[in-house]
Amino acid sequence: MSHKLDPIAGTQGDVASHDQTKSWFYTDIVKEHFFHPKNFMEQDADESQFNAVGKVGSPACGDELRVWMKVDPETERIQEFKWKTFGCGSAIASTSMASEIVTENGGMTLEEARALKPQDIMERLGGLPQRKFHCSVLCDKALRDAINDFYRRENKFDKIVVESARIIDPVSKVTDHDIEEAVLEGAHTLELVQQKTKVGIGNPNCLPAVEELIRFYKEKYFGGK
Amino acid sequence: MQDIYLDHAATTPLDPRVREAMLPYLDEKYGNPSSFHSTGKIVTDDVRQARESIAQILHVRADEILFTSGGTESDNLAILGHARMNKQFGNHIITTSFEHHAVLEACIRLEKKEGFEVTYIAPDRDGMISVDSIAKALRPETILVSVMYANNEIGTIQPIAEMGNMIQKYREEHNLPHLVFHTDACQATGYLDLNVEKLHVDMLTLNGSKMYGPKGVGLLYVKRGIKLEPLQFGGAQERGIRPGTENVPGIIGMAKALELAQADRVKESSRLEVLRNKLIEGILSTIPRTRLNGDKEQRLPNNVNISFMDIEGEALLLYLDAAGIYVSTGSACTSASLDPSHVILALGFPYEVAHGSMRFSLGHSTTEKDIEFVLKTLPPLVETLRSISPVRVDEKYWM
Numbered sequence: 001m002s003h004k005l006d007p008i009a010g011t012q013g014d015v016a017s018h019d020q021t022k023s024w025f026y027t028d029i030v031k032e033h034f035f036h037p038k039n040f041m042e043q044d045a046d047e048s049q050f051n052a053v054g055k056v057g058s059p060a061c062g063d064e065l066r067v068w069m070k071v072d073p074e075t076e077r078i079q080e081f082k083w084k085t086f087g088c089g090s091a092i093a094s095t096s097m098a099s100e101i102v103t104e105n106g107g108m109t110l111e112e113a114r115a116l117k118p119q120d121i122m123e124r125l126g127g128l129p130q131r132k133f134h135c136s137v138l139c140d141k142a143l144r145d146a147i148n149d150f151y152r153r154e155n156k157f158d159k160i161v162v163e164s165a166r167i168i169d170p171v172s173k174v175t176d177h178d179i180e181e182a183v184l185e186g187a188h189t190l191e192l193v194q195q196k197t198k199v200g201i202g203n204p205n206c207l208p209a210v211e212e213l214i215r216f217y218k219e220k221y222f223g224g225k
Numbered sequence: 226m227q228d229i230y231l232d233h234a235a236t237t238p239l240d241p242r243v244r245e246a247m248l249p250y251l252d253e254k255y256g257n258p259s260s261f262h263s264t265g266k267i268v269t270d271d272v273r274q275a276r277e278s279i280a281q282i283l284h285v286r287a288d289e290i291l292f293t294s295g296g297t298e299s300d301n302l303a304i305l306g307h308a309r310m311n312k313q314f315g316n317h318i319i320t321t322s323f324e325h326h327a328v329l330e331a332c333i334r335l336e337k338k339e340g341f342e343v344t345y346i347a348p349d350r351d352g353m354i355s356v357d358s359i360a361k362a363l364r365p366e367t368i369l370v371s372v373m374y375a376n377n378e379i380g381t382i383q384p385i386a387e388m389g390n391m392i393q394k395y396r397e398e399h400n401l402p403h404l405v406f407h408t409d410a411c412q413a414t415g416y417l418d419l420n421v422e423k424l425h426v427d428m429l430t431l432n433g434s435k436m437y438g439p440k441g442v443g444l445l446y447v448k449r450g451i452k453l454e455p456l457q458f459g460g461a462q463e464r465g466i467r468p469g470t471e472n473v474p475g476i477i478g479m480a481k482a483l484e485l486a487q488a489d490r491v492k493e494s495s496r497l498e499v500l501r502n503k504l505i506e507g508i509l510s511t512i513p514r515t516r517l518n519g520d521k522e523q524r525l526p527n528n529v530n531i532s533f534m535d536i537e538g539e540a541l542l543l544y545l546d547a548a549g550i551y552v553s554t555g556s557a558c559t560s561a562s563l564d565p566s567h568v569i570l571a572l573g574f575p576y577e578v579a580h581g582s583m584r585f586s587l588g589h590s591t592t593e594k595d596i597e598f599v600l601k602t603l604p605p606l607v608e609t610l611r612s613i614s615p616v617r618v619d620e621k622y623w624m
Contacts, residue, residue, distance in 0.1 A: 026543075034540075035547065040613045059577040059616045063537075066615040084615035088539035092613065 027126035030093040037092055039099035041068060041082040050080070051153060054146030056138050063087040065095060065142045071150050077107040083142075090132035091139075094121050098139045110147050114161070116140050119221060137184060137221075168210060171203035176213055183217040190214060229550045229595045233435075233527060233588030234377055234412060239478075240437035240589075246481040247439065250474040258471050259462065268473055275480035282487050283429070283446055284422045291445045291463045292476050296411045296432035298456070299445040300327035300371075302467065303407045303428045306453030307369050308335050314403040315366035318343045321354050321373070323571035325409055328371050342366075350572050351520040352381035356388050363395050368403050374410040374417060374424075378568040378584055379519030380528025382417065389425025405451055411435050411443075415486035416494050416525050427451060431483070433475060437589065438482030442475030497587050498526040500596050504585060505529050507600040512607055516623050518569055518582060527587040532569065532578050534618045536610040541583060544606040550599055553584045577618045 026034065047053065050068040057063040063086065070080035081099045085091050098121050102108045108116070118136040122128050128136060144163070151159040165175035174197045182196040190211055194200060200207045230238075250271075256264035258272050273287070280287040293299045308318060320332050322345040335341035344362045348354050354372055363370075370392055375382045385408050392406045407428035410419060414436040421429060427448040434440040447453060447466075459468030501524075509515055514534040533541060538554030545552055554566075565579035585599070 034543065037613055042612060059535075059580065059618065064616055084613055086535065086614040086616040087537050089543045091537075092540060 025129045026089060026093070029097075029124070029126045030089070030128065033093035033096035033125070034089045037096040039082055039096065039103070041066075041084050045082070045084075050082070052146045052150035054142040054144070054149060056142040056145055057087075059086050063091050063138050065091070065138050067095075067139075067142045067146050069146050069150065071110065072107075073154065076110045078102045078110070078113060079107055083139075085139075087138070088132070090128050090136065093125060094128070094136035095139045095142075097121050097124050098136075098143065102143065110150065113143055114147055116143065117220070168213065169199045169203050169206040172198045172201065174199040179210060179213045180217050183214055184221060188214070188218055188222075227549060227598075229598060230590060231585040231587060231595075231599070232551050232553045233591075234380075234584060234586035235553055236434045236440065237437045237588055238590070239439060240482060240485060242485060243438055243478045243481045247474045247478040250477050254473070258473065259460065272471055272473060272476055275476050278480045279444065279483055282419060282483055284420045285446055286449065288464070289446055289449055291447055291467050292471060293443045293445055293467055294441055294472070295434065295443040296325070296409065296430055297327040297443075299430035299432070299443045300325065300409055301331050302445055302453060302456055303430060303447075304328060304331040304369065304371060305335065305456060306466070307405060307407070307428070307451065308341060309339070309454035310452050311368045311403045312339075312341075314401075315368040316341045317364060317366040317368065319346065319359060319362045319367060319370045320344075321346045321348060321571075323348055323352070323376060323378075323568040324371065324373055325377055325411070328373070328409055329567075332371075346372075347571055347573070348381070350574075351523075352376060352379045352518065352568075352572055353520055353523060354383050354388075356384055356391050359388055360391055360395070363392070363404075365399060365401065367401070369405055369407065371407040371409070374408045374413040375525050375528075376519065376568060377412050378566060378582075379530045379572075380412070380525035380586075381519045382413075382523045382525065385424050385426060393425050405448070412525060412528075414483065415490060416497075416527065419487075421446060431479075433479035433482060436479070436482045436486045439475050439478040442472050442479050444479065493589070494526040497591065500587055500591055500593060501526055501529055503593070504587075504596050504599065505531075507596070508603065511600065512604050514618075516578070518572065518574075527591075529585040529587070531583055531585075532574075532623065533581045533583060533607055534578070534623060535581070535614050535616045536607065537580050538583050540610050541581075541606060544610065545602070548602050548606070550602060553586070554582060575622050577616070578623045581618075 045068055050070050052069040052071055054067045056065050065085045066083065068082045069078055072079055081103050083095045083099055085095045101116065101121065101124060102113050118140050121136045121139065148160045165177035167173060167175050168179065178197050179193060179199065182193045187193040187196050193214055199210050254268055256268040258265060258269040276287045276290050280290055293302060318332055318335065318341055320328055320343060332343045336343045346354055346358050346362060359370060372383055372385065372388060374385050389406050392404065396404045405427035408426045409430045411430060411432040412435060414431055429446040431444050433442040453466050455466050457468060462468050462471060505517055508531055509517060516532050518530040518532055542552060542554050565576055566582050569579035569582045
């Protein structure tokens, strides 16, 4: 279904489209989901209709996303996925696309849904400008939050995956999460990540670990390019 | 679909009369003003005349005008050039926290890399800087004060003349000849009085592309006697302070644009003020949970800046774009940093309010019909975006 786009991102976080041919920096698919969002929660949520909820972000950081899921307890497949989001065009389109991905073809199992990566959503959208990557990251985080919520309600605590940030540099208190964010915002070298996070400045011992994380997140989000 | 351009604070279209004035310099009048032959001399004279015409409008001497590549360069040259040249007399600079980035980033550079200390004065909640707040920050080591004439996002007009007066007195009383006052007047052209004698400023920035002139040209007025360290080095153009072959079509165009802006200033200002008020009152009365950012009275006649609670500015911008209405947001997703408008934050409002801010800036092309179309189009779009938003910003944050 999804086709490989190369490259996914615009260059240098500018407003060019991924293929550098259109001045509008969103693809037609992004626009379709932005102007006609699918599966959003139209009314105030009646939470009794759902058995899992997830939330990520806050309006202060520019994006807030809430999701409500109805999961079949037997098959653990997602039957319904509703959402509300406060955010820019990319955030709205990414969430709308994610809602289609997890519910199409009978719905994803929670295990499959947990493996959904931001770039899966971006690929289906035909790409996002580089500086918008973080928007699609939010919806897979909200999804995983909702998956944990489902298992919590089902008392399947062994299936809950806790994602806590790990401090990489005890001096600057920079976490792996901070480095992930920096890479997503376009810092692909140690120097750029240091500019954004101050990691390792005054504590160079942690730098090899930082470089390893940068490689890991570049691989994860940008296919190692 | 009719395009409605409401982003004149970002840039203005070229006035056809300006274009007409520029054309010969893109064609037969191609000479280099520094050349000694006739081809060059014709252009030398025309550039001189343009400089004199601008000087007359500003009430300054022609040799006090430096042509640059635009507002950013003029601001940079004023801040960096003066600070670097006068470091031995003091290392303190005063500016405001809601300046244009061309001023702010230059100040931050001096602070971080060159040993200067910068005081950033915060505006009040209405976007005004008081003369008193500047006076209180002055000290013997202060060599530069830079305050914008009108804010580019919220359009508030600062009391530049009063500040200039106060600074002049302080300079004389404390015998501080190296203390100078700079203002970025890019947004003021066409609406406010640019008479430097009345403003009591020592340096003033203007930009061609905000006054229906060409892009890529600006100027810095520098009062006689003020010495600036150049940012670039080369020939003797612009007294060696800003070397490089003159942007002749740009300079001619800017002079023409300024002349036209000056002539239409009073009439155009009162025309736009009516439309501005109609837009402000229309939005505030028909769309709930909105607020006007910036003082209602001390405000450029072409600026409307509204925060729409519970939605993110970029999403609304794109919805309006699809409806043929072109506006601007200083909020999150427009800048690579993803930070919301530093201006709205400087007013003391939280991120939630800054994220939903939207600037409508009116201009020559704006008609009453345009404003009516915007007022008709806007409410359902805001309604749609609010229906997919999980956020409801508490009134205590924005009322």
